[in-house]
Amino acid sequence: MSTDPNVPTNGGGSIPPVKLTRKDFVSDQEVRWCPGCGDYSILAQIQKVMPELGIKRENTVFVSGIGCSSRFPYYMNTYGFHSIHGRAPAIATGIKASNPELSVWVITGDGDALSIGGNHLIHMIRRNVDINIILFNNRIYGLTKGQYSPTSEFGKKTKSTPYGVIDYPLNPLSIALAAEATFVARSVDTFTSHLQMVVERAMHHKGVSFVEVYQNCNIFNDHAFDMFTERGVRDDAMIELNHGKALVFGKQQNRGIRIRNHDMHLEVVDLGNGISESDLITHDEKAPDSYLAYMLARMEYPDYPVPIGIFRDVNKSTYEDLLADQIKTATELKGPGNLEKLIRSGDTWVIE
Amino acid sequence: MESITILDNTELKHIEEVETVTIRFAGDSGDGMQLTGTQFTNTTAVVGNDISTLPDFPAEIRAPAGSLPGVSGFQLNFSNHDIRTPGDEPNVLVAMNPAALKVNLADLEPGGILITNTDAFNENNLKKAGYQTNPLEDGSLSGYRLFKLPISTLNRAALRDAVKLPPKDIDRCKNFWALGLMYWLYDRPLEPTQRWIQSKFKKPELQTANLTALKAGFAYAEAAEIFTTHYRVRRAAIAPGTYRNITGNEATALGFVAASVLANRPLFYASYPITPASDILHELSIHKNFGVKTFQAEDEIAAMCAAIGAAFTGHLGLTGTSGPGVALKSEAIGLAVMTELPVVVVDVQRGGPSTGLPTKTEQADLLQAMFGRNGECPVAVVAPATPGECFQMAVEAFRIATKHMLPVMYLSDGYLANGAEPWLLPAIDELPRFEVKLATERDGFNPYNRDPRTLARPWAVPGTPELEHRIGGIEKEDITGNVSYDPENHMHMVMTRAEKVARIAYDLPPIEIFGEREGRLLVIGWGSTYGAITSAVEEMQRSGKSVSSIHLRYLNPFQDDLGEILGRFDRVLVPELNMGQLAMLLRARYLVPAISLPKVKGKPFKISELTAKMNEIYED
Numbered sequence: 027m028s029t030d031p032n033v034p035t036n037g038g039g040s041i042p043p044v045k046l047t048r049k050d051f052v053s054d055q056e057v058r059w060c061p062g063c064g065d066y067s068i069l070a071q072i073q074k075v076m077p078e079l080g081i082k083r084e085n086t087v088f089v090s091g092i093g094c095s096s097r098f099p100y101y102m103n104t105y106g107f108h109s110i111h112g113r114a115p116a117i118a119t120g121i122k123a124s125n126p127e128l129s130v131w132v133i134t135g136d137g138d139a140l141s142i143g144g145n146h147l148i149h150m151i152r153r154n155v156d157i158n159i160i161l162f163n164n165r166i167y168g169l170t171k172g173q174y175s176p177t178s179e180f181g182k183k184t185k186s187t188p189y190g191v192i193d194y195p196l197n198p199l200s201i202a203l204a205a206e207a208t209f210v211a212r213s214v215d216t217f218t219s220h221l222q223m224v225v226e227r228a229m230h231h232k233g234v235s236f237v238e239v240y241q242n243c244n245i246f247n248d249h250a251f252d253m254f255t256e257r258g259v260r261d262d263a264m265i266e267l268n269h270g271k272a273l274v275f276g277k278q279q280n281r282g283i284r285i286r287n288h289d290m291h292l293e294v295v296d297l298g299n300g301i302s303e304s305d306l307i308t309h310d311e312k313a314p315d316s317y318l319a320y321m322l323a324r325m326e327y328p329d330y331p332v333p334i335g336i337f338r339d340v341n342k343s344t345y346e347d348l349l350a351d352q353i354k355t356a357t358e359l360k361g362p363g364n365l366e367k368l369i370r371s372g373d374t375w376v377i378e
Numbered sequence: 379m380e381s382i383t384i385l386d387n388t389e390l391k392h393i394e395e396v397e398t399v400t401i402r403f404a405g406d407s408g409d410g411m412q413l414t415g416t417q418f419t420n421t422t423a424v425v426g427n428d429i430s431t432l433p434d435f436p437a438e439i440r441a442p443a444g445s446l447p448g449v450s451g452f453q454l455n456f457s458n459h460d461i462r463t464p465g466d467e468p469n470v471l472v473a474m475n476p477a478a479l480k481v482n483l484a485d486l487e488p489g490g491i492l493i494t495n496t497d498a499f500n501e502n503n504l505k506k507a508g509y510q511t512n513p514l515e516d517g518s519l520s521g522y523r524l525f526k527l528p529i530s531t532l533n534r535a536a537l538r539d540a541v542k543l544p545p546k547d548i549d550r551c552k553n554f555w556a557l558g559l560m561y562w563l564y565d566r567p568l569e570p571t572q573r574w575i576q577s578k579f580k581k582p583e584l585q586t587a588n589l590t591a592l593k594a595g596f597a598y599a600e601a602a603e604i605f606t607t608h609y610r611v612r613r614a615a616i617a618p619g620t621y622r623n624i625t626g627n628e629a630t631a632l633g634f635v636a637a638s639v640l641a642n643r644p645l646f647y648a649s650y651p652i653t654p655a656s657d658i659l660h661e662l663s664i665h666k667n668f669g670v671k672t673f674q675a676e677d678e679i680a681a682m683c684a685a686i687g688a689a690f691t692g693h694l695g696l697t698g699t700s701g702p703g704v705a706l707k708s709e710a711i712g713l714a715v716m717t718e719l720p721v722v723v724v725d726v727q728r729g730g731p732s733t734g735l736p737t738k739t740e741q742a743d744l745l746q747a748m749f750g751r752n753g754e755c756p757v758a759v760v761a762p763a764t765p766g767e768c769f770q771m772a773v774e775a776f777r778i779a780t781k782h783m784l785p786v787m788y789l790s791d792g793y794l795a796n797g798a799e800p801w802l803l804p805a806i807d808e809l810p811r812f813e814v815k816l817a818t819e820r821d822g823f824n825p826y827n828r829d830p831r832t833l834a835r836p837w838a839v840p841g842t843p844e845l846e847h848r849i850g851g852i853e854k855e856d857i858t859g860n861v862s863y864d865p866e867n868h869m870h871m872v873m874t875r876a877e878k879v880a881r882i883a884y885d886l887p888p889i890e891i892f893g894e895r896e897g898r899l900l901v902i903g904w905g906s907t908y909g910a911i912t913s914a915v916e917e918m919q920r921s922g923k924s925v926s927s928i929h930l931r932y933l934n935p936f937q938d939d940l941g942e943i944l945g946r947f948d949r950v951l952v953p954e955l956n957m958g959q960l961a962m963l964l965r966a967r968y969l970v971p972a973i974s975l976p977k978v979k980g981k982p983f984k985i986s987e988l989t990a991k992m993n994e995i996y997e998d
Contacts, residue, residue: 053848055860084843089687092851099848100861105840107690108850109683110713116680120687120695121840123673124646128691128840146683149676349671356666363668365639365806369632369769373570374622374803375424377613 046077053103059094064215064241068162069101071221079229086129089118091143093135094169095162095241112143115150118157119345126346129229132159137167140176140196151205151234153345158228158235161198162215166247184246199323199337202236203316209235210319210337214255215242220266220334227336233344254327263327267335272306275331282306283330292321294330311339391600396609398457399564400465403556404482405474407450408440410553415452416798417557421570423623423800426613427456430909431798432464432982437653437736444498444506449481458612462764462909464797466984470563472556474498474529476507483519492522493559495552497530525604529556536594541587551591558595565610568592617802624801626765626794626906627654630698630724631661633772635668636806638694640773641780641814646688647696648673648681650703653736654792655726658698678706682723686710689719690849692816692839694776698724701743702733704750704787711785712751715875717849718826718835720779720786722772723757727791729980738980739792741905742956747787748934748963754872756879758782759934761789763908766801768794771931773809780814782882783834784875789933791955793982794906820844825859833878883935889943893919893926899996900947901927902972904960907953907983914988923996933960941968949995951975953988 051073059065076086086104090096092111099106105128109117114132122130132150139147139161150157166184167173173186177198181190202210209231213224221239228235240251254263265275265283273283274297284306286293295301310318319337326332357363401418405411412433422429434451441448455465467487473479475498486492499514513519514526533555537548554575561568572589579585599605624632638645647670649659663672671688675681681697689695699707704725714721727743729735747759758778762771768790779786817823817836825847826835838845847859855862856871892912899918903911908929918925928943930936944950944964950972952961958974965972975991977983 055848082843083846085841087690087840099850102848103846105846106848106850107687107717108848108852109686110709110851113679113683113710116675116683117687117690119680120646120648120673120684120689121691122687123671123684124644124688124693125691125839125841145676146680149680349673353666353669353671357669360667363635363639363665363670365636368635368665368668369803369806370620370622372622372624373420373424374620375426376620377426377616377618 046083048073048077050083051076051103053101055100057101058097060245062244063094064164064243065095065098065162067215067218068160068221068239068241069098071218072160072225073102075222075225075229079226081129085127086131087118087121088131088133089114089121090133091138092169093138093167094243095133095135096138098133112138112141113146114138115143115146115157115159119150119153119155122155122157123346123349126156126350130157132157134159134161136161136163136165136175136177136198140198140201144201148201148205151202151207151236154206154208154233154342155345156233158237160225160228160237160239162241163198163238164241164243164247165250166243168243168246172246197323197326198238199236200320203320203323203338206316207236207338208233208342209339210323211236212238212240212334212337214240214251214334216255217334224336227339231339233342254332263331265325265331265333267309267311267322267333267337269309269311269336272303272308274303274306283325292325292330311336313338314340391606391608393565393610394607396611397459398455398461398465399470399609399611400453400455400468401470401472401560401564402451402453402468402482402485403472404449404451404478405553406443406477407436407438407448408443409450409474410550411450411452411474414553414557415454417571417574418560418566419454419798420574420623421561421566422454422456423621424570425566427458427611428461428614428616429454429456429623429798429800430461430464431455432793433796434981435737442506444475444477444503446477446481446507449478451478451482456611458614460614460616462913463982463985466986472560474553474556476503476509476513479513480507480509486522488521490522491525492519493525493527493556495529495556496526497528527559527604532598533591533594537587537590540590541583543583543587547584548587551587554588554591555595558592558597559599562596562599563605563608565608568596616800619802621800621802623798624765625657625796625798626762626768626790627657627726627796628661629765629768629801630762630772630788630790630795631658631665633769634662634694634696634722634776635665635670636769636809637773637776638668638670640809640811641694641776643692643694643780643814644669644671645696646671646673646685646693647698648675648684648688649698650675650678650681652678652700652703654728654795655698655700655703655724657795658724658726678703679710682707682710685721686714686717686719689714689721690717690839691841692837694780695719695721696724697721698726700726700728700736701730701746704743704746708751711757712753712755713851714785715751715755715757716851716854718783718875718878720776720783720837722775722779722786722788724788724790726795727789729978735980737792739906739982740955740978740980741789741791741907742959742978743789744904744933744956744959745962747789754876756876756934758784758786758879758882759789760786760932761905761930762794763905763929763931765794765797765799767931769801769804777810777812778882780812780837781834781885782832782878783837784878789905791906797906816842817845818842824857825849826854826857828857828874831884832881833874880935883932883938886932886937888939889928889930889937891926891928891943894924895926896946897924897926898947899923899925899949899951899992900944901925901951901953901988901992902930902960902964903927903953904930904933907955910983910985910988911953914985914992917985917989918992918996925992925996930960933963936967944968944970949973951992951995953977953983953991955982
């Protein structure tokens with residue numbers, strides 16, 4: 027594996043960059059999402075980023091489960107596997123563990139990843155398999171036509187909850203962090219250059235990468251994120267995380283996030299009046315523990331500005347490398363497998 | 379190493395030749411009965427007897443000491459001739475406590491040898507076993523040759539001066555004392571077990587303790603004036619060659635490693651721990667130097683899915699489980715059918731439904747293997763018949779899966795998995811190589827192109843330039859692999875998937891008939907009932923009756939000549955450890971009035987149960 031940080035190690039090894047364009051990653055299949063769906067933008071950004079990353083189409087596999095987002099692999103001119111509901115992480119783990127040279131992506135949604143597939147998601151994350159997970163979070167079941175999802179807001183009225191949702195929602199980033207994810211990020215479907223940056227960073231990260239993308243379902247949950255993503259409110263309702271930079275936001279860049287000393291809560295403060303940037307939290311995506319990332323992940327609208335960017339990016343040996351190491355060690359120790367020796371292991375005797 | 383020579387201090391004692399002996403060791407699940415049985419088995423195999431075993435243990439790791447549910451047993455049958463079953467009735471029962479006696483006595487043959495540990499027959503243990511009076515004293519065992527031995531006391535006396543260990547550790551050695559006694563009684567050498575003790579126990583103190591207990595039991599039997607006779611079972615006249623003792627689970631694991639070598643494709647085993655299949659995971663995880671990757675998944679579904687993922691990248695994708703696990707994997711098995719990937723699913727069947735009898739054997743997953751999925755979803759089904767045969771059927775499962783590009787179910791069961799037999803080692807260079815071809819040719823490539831003979835699609839794996847394609851669970855257009863909801867295409871694909879399975883039969887060998895090619899009664903079995911059925915049919919044949927048997931290793935598709943064979947017999951009997959699942963398939967497919975002999979007691983058939991039914995039908 028290359029040690030050059032500029033060369034993607036995620037599946038690509040030290041493969042020299044290939045001159046491909048966005049078009050090379052567009053398959054011949056007609057895209058069948060509803061017009062206006064946020065999925066189009068995510069697809070476009072990933073197709074745009076792929077050629078920049080220098081990995082080959084044939085070394086790339088997109089794996090998905092079931093749901094609107096899970097149609098994604100059909101539209102990528104790479105290898106693809108549109109599997110069954112919730113199981114993409116398990117299939118992707120089999121793919122990556124058996125062939126670590128591949129760049130493996132899981133495309134999933136809030137229902138697919140956090141409801142039916144919750145178990146697989148946390149276990150793929152804890153194993154640190156070098157797979158990039160892009161979770162399209164639209165806080166609704168789209169393909170089954172409008173039931174609430176595990177990320178739907180409490181009280182929300184949907185087809186299956188005419189009197190309002192009485193389950194408390196999950197926070198996807200909290201789940202990923204609790205499962206010890208080594209890379210955790212968030213972006214928004216319409217923030218095209220930010221989304222590209224996040225996807226690129228996820229790709230470069232060696233180990234599991236978990237990316238939540240707020241994605242608008244204009245049919246069953248339209249405007250789900252408008253209250254903080256709309257152009258007019260965005261600067262005051264969102265905050266962009268940048269490694270080594272103070273947590274400053276606001277149209278005038280005059281507000282920030284600091285830790286309240288007496289109870290360890292995050293608080294929003296106005297800069298000035300004795301409060302300067304040095305009083306604010308400095309973002310550290312490389313922190314070995316995930317406390318800060320977890321606190322940031324808990325910042326929710328309207329109490330806090332909603333964070334986007336890289337929450338966590340740390341290094342840890344990957345599952346597939348550890349597995350390969352064990353095979354290497356066993357082979358050095360015992361010599362390459364010999365069937366004759368294998369079947370003769372244990373007490374044998376000869377009948378004349 | 380000092381070895382004990384059998385000097386017959388025994389002018390008093392004589393050796394009697396016997397042909398076949400069945401012994402059952404029974405005790406508390408903490409008494410080490412499985413270990414005792416396994417040691418006796420290995421030694422007996424090494425001296426050249428034919429042997430067959432039946433471990434029978436509770437699902438609880440340690441049920442309360444002395445209780446009936448905590449009884450663990452190990453039965454073995456050994457002989458100077460070819461045998462195929464662990465024996466109907468033990469000739470000898472070793473009962474380490476009252477509960478073991480209570481649970482097992484009914485099986486002991488009338489007049490059989492009963493060896494008991496009198497130390498364990500105290501008031502407390504008698505009560506736990508539900509005895510009002512002590513059966514050792516109340517005359518109720520007068521129909522047996524009862525030997526009352528204070529095994530715990532004798533073991534303590536032997537070890538007291540030999541080692542400095544707490545009493546608890548000393549008492550733990552009493553199974554080796556009992557084993558030593560049995561070695562004398564059946565004229566077995568101590569060396570194989572001595573070697574095992576030396577390699578197993580690293581602490582010198584424990585090593586000495588167990589070796590001393592073993593020798594003490596042997597010496598006691600020889601010296602004490604209790605046994606007047608000991609028994610010799612001569613070497614069996616079995617086919618020449620090199621043998622080892624093997625259980626079905628071991629043979630299954632080794633067979634899959636062999637399949638990987640023979641196919642020249644790496645093996646990827648994904649599994650979730652479940653009784654009685656976990657030993658396959660343990661065994662395969664040792665053999666990483668064959669490039670075998672083992673993955674302990676978070677659940678059964680993930681194990682199946684990871685195997686599918688590995689198959690997508692060109693590995694031999696394998697998962698193993700028992701019936702409840704197959705139920706969980708069903709949807710993903712359907713995905714493998716739809717994506718036409720070569721995976722093998724091992725089902726080591728156990729008593730069901732639900733959690734059922736986790737440590738007991740049953741064959742009740744046949745219809746689940748055949749039909750337990752949504753939609754029209756055929757898979758190939760194979761079933762080994764003996765522990766040793768698990769090896770070649772594992773190879774066969776992957777030969778079929780890779781040649782025909784489809785999932786194969788491999789049905790073992792608890793009896794095969796844990797039962798052991800001497801295994802004639804196969805000649806490695808005579809095993810069938812089946813070099814698997816991955817697709818590389820880009821001209822005319824389509825993911826669902828068809829091989830004209832098998833209808834298999836190409837195995838095009840990620841990493842191959844210009845063969846990028848997408849597969850998935852949604853119905854695909856034939857050839858192109860594009861998503862298709864076209865009605866004609868769906869019917870065509872359903873029929874194609876069925877036809878792919880059917881065409882496996884083209885390459886299958888003809889069915890071997892045990893006995894005459896035609897006659898009065900044909901007995902059909904599958905899986906682990908082979909030994910009992912064959913022995914029972916042999917007994918019928920010896921008494922001059924026109925009875926033949928066939929044993930099916932291929933359950934889907936059936937071999938081509940099956941229908942014709944069925945037609946050559948007046949009656950057809952199908953004994954199964956289920957309520958008649960194969961019988962149902964045979965009736966449906968061939969319209970024959972097959973008679974079912976069901977048994978679902980968590981135990982294999984006895985030969986006598988089978989001959990009784992055969993006689994009944996025969997006379998009918």
